[in-house]
Amino acid sequence: MGTMNSPxxxxxxxxxxxxxxxxxxxxxxxxxLLARGHLLLEDLPGTGKTSLAEALSRGFGLDFRRxxxxxxxxxxxxxxxxxxxxxxxxFDFHPGPLFSQVLLADEINRASPRTQSALLEAMANGRxxxxxxxxxxxxxxxxxxxxxxxxxxxxxxxPESQLDRFLMRLHLGFPTRExxxxxxxxxxxxxxxxxxxxxxxxxxxxxxxxxxxxxxPALLDYVLDLLARSRDSxxxxxxxxxxxxxxxxxxxxxxxxxxxxxxVLPEDVQAVLTPxxxxxxxxxxxxxxxxxxxxxxGAAGGLR
Amino acid sequence: xxxxxxxxxxxxGGGWLPWLAVGLLTAAAWGVAxxxxxxxxxxxLLVLTALKLREAKQRREHRLVCLLQLVTAxxxxxxxxxxxxxxxxxxxxxxxxxxxxxxELGGVSNLASLLRRSGQLVLAALPMALALFLLFPRLGxxxxxxxxxxxxxxxxxxxxxxxxxxxxASLTQDRSPAARVAFPGGGPPPASQRLWRVLVHGQFDGQxxxxxxxxxxxxxxxxxxxxxxxxxxxxxxxxxxxxxDADPNLGGRQPPGAKQVWLSEANGFAEVPWSGEGxxxxxxxxxxxxxxxxxxxxxxxxKLYSLAAEPATPAWRRQAPTAQDLQMxxxxxxxxxxxxxxxxxxxxxxxxxxxxxxxxxxxxxxxAVALAEAWFRQQGFRYxxxxxxxxxxxxxxxxxxxxxxxxxxHYASALSALMxxxxxxxxxxxxxxxxxxxxxxxxxxxxxxxxxxxxxWSEVWIxxxxxxxxxxxxxxxxxxxxxxxxxxAVRTAAAAANQAGxxxxxxxxxxGLDLAWGEWWLGFDQRSQELLLQRLLGPYRDWxxxxxxxxxxxxxxxxxxxxxxxRRRGEGDQLQQELNQLLRHCARxxxxxxxxxxLSQFGGRLRQTRPLLGPELEDFVxxxxxxxxxxxxDCQRQVMARLRRCGQSLRRQLRRSRS
Numbered sequence: 001m002g003t004m005n006s007p008x009x010x011x012x013x014x015x016x017x018x019x020x021x022x023x024x025x026x027x028x029x030x031x032x033l034l035a036r037g038h039l040l041l042e043d044l045p046g047t048g049k050t051s052l053a054e055a056l057s058r059g060f061g062l063d064f065r066r067x068x069x070x071x072x073x074x075x076x077x078x079x080x081x082x083x084x085x086x087x088x089x090x091f092d093f094h095p096g097p098l099f100s101q102v103l104l105a106d107e108i109n110r111a112s113p114r115t116q117s118a119l120l121e122a123m124a125n126g127r128x129x130x131x132x133x134x135x136x137x138x139x140x141x142x143x144x145x146x147x148x149x150x151x152x153x154x155x156x157x158x159p160e161s162q163l164d165r166f167l168m169r170l171h172l173g174f175p176t177r178e179x180x181x182x183x184x185x186x187x188x189x190x191x192x193x194x195x196x197x198x199x200x201x202x203x204x205x206x207x208x209x210x211x212x213x214x215x216x217p218a219l220l221d222y223v224l225d226l227l228a229r230s231r232d233s234x235x236x237x238x239x240x241x242x243x244x245x246x247x248x249x250x251x252x253x254x255x256x257x258x259x260x261x262x263x264v265l266p267e268d269v270q271a272v273l274t275p276x277x278x279x280x281x282x283x284x285x286x287x288x289x290x291x292x293x294x295x296x297x298g299a300a301g302g303l304r
Numbered sequence: 305x306x307x308x309x310x311x312x313x314x315x316x317g318g319g320w321l322p323w324l325a326v327g328l329l330t331a332a333a334w335g336v337a338x339x340x341x342x343x344x345x346x347x348x349l350l351v352l353t354a355l356k357l358r359e360a361k362q363r364r365e366h367r368l369v370c371l372l373q374l375v376t377a378x379x380x381x382x383x384x385x386x387x388x389x390x391x392x393x394x395x396x397x398x399x400x401x402x403x404x405x406x407x408e409l410g411g412v413s414n415l416a417s418l419l420r421r422s423g424q425l426v427l428a429a430l431p432m433a434l435a436l437f438l439l440f441p442r443l444g445x446x447x448x449x450x451x452x453x454x455x456x457x458x459x460x461x462x463x464x465x466x467x468x469x470x471x472x473a474s475l476t477q478d479r480s481p482a483a484r485v486a487f488p489g490g491g492p493p494p495a496s497q498r499l500w501r502v503l504v505h506g507q508f509d510g511q512x513x514x515x516x517x518x519x520x521x522x523x524x525x526x527x528x529x530x531x532x533x534x535x536x537x538x539x540x541x542x543x544x545x546x547x548x549d550a551d552p553n554l555g556g557r558q559p560p561g562a563k564q565v566w567l568s569e570a571n572g573f574a575e576v577p578w579s580g581e582g583x584x585x586x587x588x589x590x591x592x593x594x595x596x597x598x599x600x601x602x603x604x605x606x607k608l609y610s611l612a613a614e615p616a617t618p619a620w621r622r623q624a625p626t627a628q629d630l631q632m633x634x635x636x637x638x639x640x641x642x643x644x645x646x647x648x649x650x651x652x653x654x655x656x657x658x659x660x661x662x663x664x665x666x667x668x669x670x671x672a673v674a675l676a677e678a679w680f681r682q683q684g685f686r687y688x689x690x691x692x693x694x695x696x697x698x699x700x701x702x703x704x705x706x707x708x709x710x711x712x713x714h715y716a717s718a719l720s721a722l723m724x725x726x727x728x729x730x731x732x733x734x735x736x737x738x739x740x741x742x743x744x745x746x747x748x749x750x751x752x753x754x755x756x757x758x759x760x761w762s763e764v765w766i767x768x769x770x771x772x773x774x775x776x777x778x779x780x781x782x783x784x785x786x787x788x789x790x791x792x793a794v795r796t797a798a799a800a801a802n803q804a805g806x807x808x809x810x811x812x813x814x815x816g817l818d819l820a821w822g823e824w825w826l827g828f829d830q831r832s833q834e835l836l837l838q839r840l841l842g843p844y845r846d847w848x849x850x851x852x853x854x855x856x857x858x859x860x861x862x863x864x865x866x867x868x869x870x871r872r873r874g875e876g877d878q879l880q881q882e883l884n885q886l887l888r889h890c891a892r893x894x895x896x897x898x899x900x901x902x903l904s905q906f907g908g909r910l911r912q913t914r915p916l917l918g919p920e921l922e923d924f925v926x927x928x929x930x931x932x933x934x935x936x937x938d939c940q941r942q943v944m945a946r947l948r949r950c951g952q953s954l955r956r957q958l959r960r961s962r963s
């Protein structure tokens with residue numbers, strides 16, 4: 001694969017010591033981060049979602065917070081609120097957990113739609129308004145939301161429009177037998193032990209580098225074909241939005257950067273198609289399988 | 305994904321094909337008059353091309369070089385229409401195009417495929433070229449490009465306007481062609497009649513014979529038809545030439561079989577042997593009172609003339625001598641003058657120069673010739689091609705009384721000088737004698753005249769008879785004719801021309817083809833074109849018809865071009881074609897890509913089933929991805945060429961594995 005982007009590779013290897021046997025998912029999560037997207041992790045509890053989020057943020061030396069979304073969580077619990085300072089007789093803004101570089105929103109589908117939308121608005125705009133005063137969020141800002149299976153009780157599923165805000169939806173899945181053996185033997189590192197030389201400035205440089213990755217006309221044709229096929233009538237699933245197209249391209253760019261290329265290949269698009277598009281195609285209804293996106297791949301046809 | 309290998313950036317072009325094209329063009333340009341307008345242009349273009357090719361580095365420059373080469377070939381084609389040069393020009397075009405293809409395809413080194421492709425290009429252009437050749441109007445200056453040059457009358461090879469004993473010695477070794485004569489419907493003339501007048505040397509200064517200034521003696525234009533019949537030389541009137549003094553433009557009055565086709569080589573001297581009939585080639589031909597045909601301007605290209613016959617006694621034979629024909633500087637060759645003075649007394653009717661100028665009788669002319677013949681035969685002169693130079697003073701005395709050896713030029717000069725000294729008007733004529741009758745396997749028989757057939761003889765004015773041809777060389781040879789192979793001297797003179805070895809046989813076949821080509825190529829002038837159009841268009845023989853045909857042809861060509869372009873677009877780009885070819889071969893081996901499979905996945909699957917394909921397949925996939933999805937770089941063509949080679953080799957292996 002030519003010259004790998006070595007600091008990125010080192011980071012992937014380091015995170016791989018925390019999350020054993022999950023290299024592919026780690027790379028996808030990293031691609032999501034590099035493409036300035038937000039990540040939706042959907043899996044059972046105890047599969048390493050939190051570890052991944054923490055390892056990613058530590059890898060770039062980012063400020064990391066975790067919020068458990070419960071049904072009684074209010075928007076102000078996230079954003080922070082103005083508190084009256086009686087001594088100085090004025091309101092001071094006390095920033096909430098949203099003001100961190102990496103926010104792990106645990107079990108986002110347990111919170112009320114109002115809270116959800118407050119979070120998603122912050123994700124989209126990069127700023128938070130409290131009592132009419134706008135507060136910018138830190139740079140970079142990544143939300144890693146986890147979601148429990150929809151069959152579990154007491155959940156409010158994310159609407160399609162808000163699913164669309166997440167660049168990727170990932171399933172971590174169970175580890176392989178060998179990886180789990182290593183895990184049981186205690187070979188996995190704690191996320192807190194992760195050592196990395198990278199900083200937020202590195203991350204921003206990489207994010208900028210991602211934007212310069214070349215996409216040839218032939219590749220754009222491929223992406224356009226995929227989008228057009230998703231909009232064919234009679235095809236199961238929702239059509240992909242233009243934002244989905246942008247997301248797909250951004251994620252593919254990040255993926256090819258990780259692979260050490262300066263241009264995007266169709267297989268980069270294919271690699272990120274399922275995490276980027278499956279949740280947009282199924283509207284959050286069908287879980288766990290990549291049937292719709294793989295059907296889309298087959299439909300776009302032609303050897304690329 | 306296979307690793308991307310670094311593609312070395314080759315210097316664009318740099319092949320030897322453009323140099324080969326330059327070489328071929330140089331060979332094709334051999335003999336082009338360097339000082340004529342077109343000749344100079346094409347030669348300088350050729351030099352320019354070579355210089356540009358030497359310093360060319362970028363692709364753009366190499367394209368320019370190829371373009372220059374094509375233009376040069378076109379210019380040469382307008383000047384040199386003989387078969388050899390035409391073949392060389394065509395070859396040069398093919399090679400130049402191959403060079404361009406090599407450049408455009410990025411250093412492809414497979415010569416056979418390059419030549420095949422460029423040959424296809426040339427073939428594709430051929431119908432259009434043929435249509436243009438047949439139908440494009442012969443507009444004045446363009447149809448007659450060879451006549452444009454007004455410079456370059458300097459005699460380099462062939463006959464010289466100045467005959468100084470010794471100048472023709474080099475000619476006899478020169479076997480380059482002078483002219484070819486075909487006699488449609490007739491056999492060859494007998495050897496004794498094959499005497500072709502070219503130049504008349506009337507001006508004598510005691511050492512050399514000079515040709516008179518053409519302008520002063522010009523009496524008419526052959527094309528106008530009022531200057532009398534066209535002189536063609538010493539021919540038996542009954543045998544070959546019918547008595548036709550018709551306007552040469554009206555060929556219908558000539559008896560069939562009396563027509564000659566004369567193909568004259570471009571050889572740098574201004575005068576061509578005889579007049580032509582075709583339009584517009586003979587516009588530049590002038591005929592003077594001495595029976596010389598003159599072409600105004602250098603003849604830079606070979607020309608084809610159709611000749612009419614001449615009457616028994618052409619006008620120039622009856623043209624009375626002038627003082628010029630007796631002029632002689634007294635005292636330059638004293639012994640010669642003494643000898644001639646003796647003859648003047650023996651010939652009672654001999655006249656002096658003043659009388660001749662006044663047009664008096666000189667019935668003694670015939671007697672003087674008879675005396676001279678007797679004297680020449682007694683002296684035991686030797687015919688020789690290698691002679692030391694004669695002294696500057698009294699050269700003819702030295703020749704006749706001391707050296708006693710020489711060839712035609714020497715003896716003709718001496719005889720004419722003797723006649724003048726005896727008071728008989730005389731002059732030296734140079735031209736060609738003999739020639740080789742060639743019967744090629746294909747095509748019609750013709751008489752081949754080479755520069756080695758050059759000859760000189762005398763013409764003596766005999767009162768009541770006119771100018772009589774007297775050839776003292778025959779006396780020297782002792783009665784044998786020059787065409788007689790039994791004479792040893794002649795054998796050396798005519799050398800190998802009459803002895804047909806296998807090489808000569810091949811050469812003659814070649815000349816035959818060349819003549820046929822010349823008749824076809826050069827003979828297709830405006831008149832032939834009009835005839836063709838008349839036949840094609842029937843009553844609509846105006847140029848409107850030709851324009852209509854051209855418009856239709858152009859429309860068709862344009863339509864074809866657009867159709868081709870559309871088809872090419874429909875076929876997808878080259879990359880896709882290359883990929884499709886490989887996929888077809890894979891499919892024949894039962895290897896079909898799955899839906900949604902990417903190229904590298906398919907490649908990986910292929911590598912598993914056919915491990916032998918491995919490295920090249922990796923290369924192929926990598927190169928294709930680099931071209932299709934990579935950043936456009938400098939070395940795209942090289943990458944494309946490598947991809948092609950990879951694809952070829954893969955297909956070959958797949959074919960082999962199937963069989």
